[in-house]
Amino acid sequence: MSPLFSRPTRPFPPASEHEGQPTTDTDRTYEGRRLTRPQEELVDQGLTFDIATLATRRRFLGVIGAGAATTVLAACTSGTTATTTTAGTSTAQTTTTPDATASTTASSTDEEMPTETAGPYPGDGSNGPDVLDITGVERSDIRSSIDGNGVAAGVTVTLTMNIIDMANDDAPFTGAAVYLWQADALGQYSMYSDAVTEETYLRGVQVAGAEGTVTFTTIFPGCYDGRWPHMHFEVFPDVASITDATNNVLTSQIAMPEDECSAVYEDSRYTESPANFANVTLATDNVFSDGWDMQLPTISGSVADGYTMSIDVPIDTTTEQEAASAPAAGGGPGGDGTPRGTQP
Incomplete structure (x- = not known):
């Protein structure tokens, strides 16, 4: 986008x-x-003004789309079968009632996505750099810097996040704004690491539609010293609140699947990752060691063709987050890809 x-x-x-x-x-x-x-x-004019304009246009298009959808549904009189695959399990659901109105609901869950630290490189204004106030941060493809000058090289990943509103009977969290950020193939974070302080790549915002999903095109993150490969994200209840990091209702991380890490890190663009990856496990990682089942996405694809990932993100807005504060920036992956200490 x-x-x-x-x-x-x-x-x-x-x-x-x-x-x-x-x-x-x-x-x-x-x-x-x-x-x-x-x-x-x-x-x-800033992100809040931009997305408000986009939301106005979406509401207009939604009215048109709703009318078209009603016409199509009215013509459906035969049963349909849908297959959903989650974590390697396929479930078929058949609807046989004529003139049924289709709806999308999230799968039932009673456990919230674990809260994790935002780390020292959030870029959300909480410790200095703030990408969330830059026009253009609302985008799906986050591989380039917002101004289009820098591009992060690496194995392509298409990530879909299903945002679930536990406080609303596990309904899709329509309107939630999701901010995703991560390290590049060398373990560097744009806006912070020495060689890429002027870049804003691998950072972006998406707003969940009626189905509660957001999709990002990014790259497989590199592995830097002391951390299991991961992506960071924050979820805000709406677009109006996203320019203040304290308004988020969830801060968490996504763990990369082990087999795919091993395959990706044979790629020559990930020069620092093989040695760093050999020295860490999920059980020893300082973030995922207390449990990671909910933070592993389903995944398919290959190094050559890219990967498709999907993950459910259940959020209970009636509970208060117990997030650790972000450590001060400094150290971490160097501008030349050289590890400089364990970082979240």
Whole structure:
């Protein structure tokens, strides 16, 4: 997905150039909404303004889509069979009732996804760098920096996250905003590691639709010293709250499956990973050692063709997180890929 707004060729023209428009900068609007930063260009209004615009358009399209879906469902009179695969198990469900209205619900669960530390490199404004205030961070493909200049090389991964609202009878968590970030093939974190402080790759936000799912195109993360290969994520209840890291309802991590790690790290782009991976296990990892079953995704694919991953993320918004605070930045993977100490 491309960024929500493409950069305009010039700033907004003065209001005086438009007959009938407001005469002061503070009154400037876009699609009937007052700009949050009236002195800046449209592209610099911030994530909350951008996604609110996107949500407005989605609601409009949803009305059209709902009408079309009703017409299609009304014409369905024969049974249908759907097959769902989770963690290697296939379950078939058959519907035979004519004129039934289809609905998507998450699988029942009574256990919440474990809370984990955000680590020292979240880039969410909690310890310095803040990618969540950059226009364009709402995107599906996070392999390039937001400005398009830098690209993270590695084995392609398509990750789908199913966000489950436990407080609402395990319904899809519609409208939840998910921020995903991770290390690159050399174990470096954009915005922090020496060689990539100017990059913003492998960071992005997606907003869950009616089915409660978000999908990211990324790369398989490298393994750096002292940590099992992983991805970080934060879930916010809605788009309005995402620019303040303290508003998130879950901070957690996804563990990479062992067999796929072994296969990926034979790729020449992961030069530091084989030695680091040989020195860590899930049982000795300082994050996953207390249990990792819920944090392992289902996976299919290959190094040559890329991998497809899927994971359920049950969240109970009626309980308070017990997350460890992020350690101070420093150390960690170096700009040249050289490990510099154990990091979360």
